[in-house]
Each structure stands twice: as structure tokens, then as C-alpha cells.
Amino acid sequence: MPRVLPFKQVDVFTSTPFKGNPVAVTNCMDIDESEVTTEQLLAIASWTNLSETTFLFKPTEPGCDYKLRIFTPASELPFAGHPTVGSCKAFIEFTGCTKKQIVQQCGVGNIDLNVDSDGKISFKAGPTAVESVDPALLKKYEATLDVQCIEEPKLLKVGPNWLVMLVDNSETVLNIKPKLAEMAALDAANGHTGIIVGGLKKGCTTNDEYEIRALAPNEGVPEDPVCGSGTLSFIRYLNELNKYKEPKYLHISQGSVIGRDGHLYCKVDVQSGDKVDYYVGGYATSILNGTITL
């Protein structure tokens, strides 16, 4: 007999339906994880054709609200940003959970999530590494965008390895016509996921609104509509440059060049003793609601 499970496809990091980044979420919390195989989950993820497809299971660790397994069409991921926000939204709707702090068990460990009173969902990022890059290589990367960076770019290792570049303002960011083939070759040769290029919103006087673009042609994603790990890399880089002295809220816009309207609301949570936590979040809306027949 075919198995029928609750299913949602959630639009993440937008308030405008169909303008965010979709994730397909199957609710497996009423079955045992052993009842489905990894091959089966991967076949579903390949079929939905979305950048990520997730499955909610009963948690196996104390203190967790659910266990999440995340798949691209090609493989399983230990963690990913927009699928985490979208899957948490689906979990809340599937279960009626009203908690403001939710813990997600997944491949990288346990992820803390905050649910704001207005529905925004944020996750606390894990530790990340910041590395310098050979200046000759940076010149080649700048040439693929035909821009000049206003600060030294850095390589951010947040799971994916993003080369983060800052330019003068959002208009420059939006006008970039990337040379994707050259970029893909550089990424392939250097083990980079792709480029995050960002700039301060034109006219913003509070230094807290930025426009970014995530380009990853070597991953088969010429431009990611709204990218959680790229946004994390970008705010982490901003703190590297600005050394914020107190908690800083940042609003990152993304996707308008490819017809999306993504918005990420982030917090660089500067605490005493040099401790800094990074939160990335936004709104999410369930667009498809129903069942999936396995």
C-alpha cells in the first residue's frame, strides 16, 4: 500500500508569495524513521527538483522538538539555512506548536530557533571560519564581476565556502553582469562554492541595510534567489570589518535581479567577553498544503 504523509511546500525569506526560496517539507513525525530509506528520500528530493527537500522526524535527542533531514536533488546535507527556517514553519503548522524557542536536531547538531511574535523565524548559526585569499586570485575574481571591492574580500567557511566581496553600494551590486563561465572555472579550481557580493543600500544612512547576490555557477546555481548561508557569510564578514560594539540588526535584501524579493533579518549578537552569536531569519509562508504519496 502506498503511504500518504502530510506535505507542505514553503516559501522562505519573503512576505510576497512566490518571491522567496521554496523548500518541500514532508511530515514523517507519525512514522518511524526506519520505515523510509535514504534512497527513497533522495528520490523524492530529486523529483521535487528544488534546491532542498526536507523530512521532519521525531527527535532522538532530549530537548529537541524535531529531527530534520535535508536533501538536495543529489545528496544529503548536514545543515542548510532556508530549509531550516521553512521546515520550522511547517513544523509549527503541522503540530500547532506555540513555543517561542524551538530546537532542531540535524546533521551538524542541535540548532536553536527563535520565533518572533510577528512570525519571523531565526536560527543561531554555528561557528564559522574567516580566511584570507591570495591577492592575485582576488584580482581574477574581481574581473569576473567587473567591479572593484572597497574592502579586502575574505573566504567564509560556513559549511559552503563563500568568497565574500563588498562593493560601494546596492546599485553596483544590482548592475553586475557576472562572467559565469570564468567564475565557475575559478570556483572549481579553488574549492569555492561561489561568490557573495554585497553593498550598502543606496541612501541608507544607518549602515544596516544591504543588497547581496549569491552566484554559484559551478554548483549549477548561476544565481541563488535567496541564500541563508550566503547571508550568514556576509554578516559575519561585516562584523569582521566593523567590529560592532553592541548587538547589530541587519536587513539583507536578495534576489531582485532574478525576479524574487527576498528579505533576511539578521542579528550580530555581540556579547560581553568578545562572544558573538549570529542569527539569520525571516518570514516564511506555506504555499502548497496537502499530502505526498510515497
Next chain:
Amino acid sequence: MPRVLPFKQVDVFTSTPFKGNPVAVTNCMDIDESEVTTEQLLAIASWTNLSETTFLFKPTEPGCDYKLRIFTPASELPFAGHPTVGSCKAFIEFTGCTKKQIVQQCGVGNIDLNVDSDGKISFKAGPTAVESVDPALLKKYEATLDVQCIEEPKLLKVGPNWLVMLVDNSETVLNIKPKLAEMAALDAANGHTGIIVGGLKKGCTTNDEYEIRALAPNEGVPEDPVCGSGTLSFIRYLNELNKYKEPKYLHISQGSVIGRDGHLYCKVDVQSGDKVDYYVGGYATSILNGTITL
């Protein structure tokens, strides 16, 4: 207020769930077509990220059962094969229609569909053109596949323009490691959609079972899992070679190289007076069932 409409995502040309070609189908038959804009439909198609997303409307022409609008993530199409079969399946389930002959109104005109007693759905193809190709160019195409054709390849204009190549058997077809970059360059330079390469199933003595692959790297689809227009091109080409004297049933398999298990059941309907109709069909299963919130 957001509008909530019935929605299905259907797996087409397979009997094994998640092994066919998906199409997303929204049932708009209870609203007026003027209540949604083309921009809105295109935004939905971009968001589902499937090769095709369709919308069922009330027909505007007499004798038709429904009107279908078909979108890729980038544009509207006048017709496409697997979306037609999948959307007809969804129409039957949405409406409870029990007719064995269904007429679909769409951009190319009215399409006749047959529903078999076992549930298979076939469409009658429109007229197609068969053209010869410069031998020097064919040599270049053969080199991208590293194979030798056993008959002269032809260009089939069925909407898309497929270069159809026949090799000795299915094993050769499955072993091809296409040089995609070279192929994309040839397709771009010559206005071709891509290559259909096929061969008789190894061991088949009845000359009615073939394995094919659809390669369209220049369209952003290195390999299409299960391709209706490619299959139509292939059976049309087979009739060009074999000049069948009576109706011929053909079973075309596709997709196994990329983890799918597609099966198309076709009929070259040879009639008196040199009239030939081509039917392409197969099974379809609704995997996602529910609603879409616009």
C-alpha cells in the same frame, strides 16, 4: 484575501513513483481566467522550479473539456507532451470525468486524448517536419557522442527541433558519455533544441522496444528524464526509416542513466491513403495532492 485553489503534482510516464517526469497542475476551472494574470502564472512556474507547470481553465471553445496553459520557469509554451498527459490525469481526478476521449484546448489548437481502460493516457500529435542535415555537421554531432549512427540522422521539427540519431542497440545508448559543452555549442549555432539518441532494446526480436536519451545542454537540461516531444520525434523518425505498413505499437524507455524509469507507449497509426497519426502516451500518478495559495 489569498486565493486557495486545488493543486496536484503528477509523475508522468512511469508506474514507479518519483521515477517519471513531474508536472505541477493548478485547477483554475472554478475561477475566471481573467482573475489571474500571466505574470502571476509565470511567477508560480518559476517558483515550482519544474520543467513545466500548468493551469487548467474552463474551455472557451465548443467540444473541449478544458483549456490548458503551460509554463516553463521562463516562458509560456503553446504545447508540451508530458504536461499534457499529467494535466489530463489531474483533470480526470479533479472532476471525476469518466470519458475515454478527452479534448484539450491549448496554444497549438485542440489536442485529442485517449484514456485506456488501464488508465494510460495518450495524445495525438500535431503535424511535424523531417529535414536533412549537412553531413559535415552530423559528423561533429556524432563526435560529441563518440558513436556511429546506423542510419542517416534527421532533424525533427515537432515544436522543439530535435536531431534524432539511431545507434545499433540500447546498450550503446546507455553507455554514451556525451560531450555536453561541445553539443551545446553546436545546438546554439544551429538552432537545435538538442539530441535524441536511441537504439533497439538489446534482445528485442519484435522491433518495437527502444531505449532513448534526450540531451539538451544548451536549454539548461543536460539530460531530460522523460521527454514527450523527443519520443514523438523518435517514433516519427522510425516510421521514416521503416515505412510501417500497418499500425505499429512502440514501447520507448527513457531516463535510467539519471535514475529515472520512464516508459512511453506509442502508436504509429498507419491508415489508408498514406495518412499516419502519431500517438504518445503512458501512465501518470498524482504524488502531491492538496491546495496552492496564490
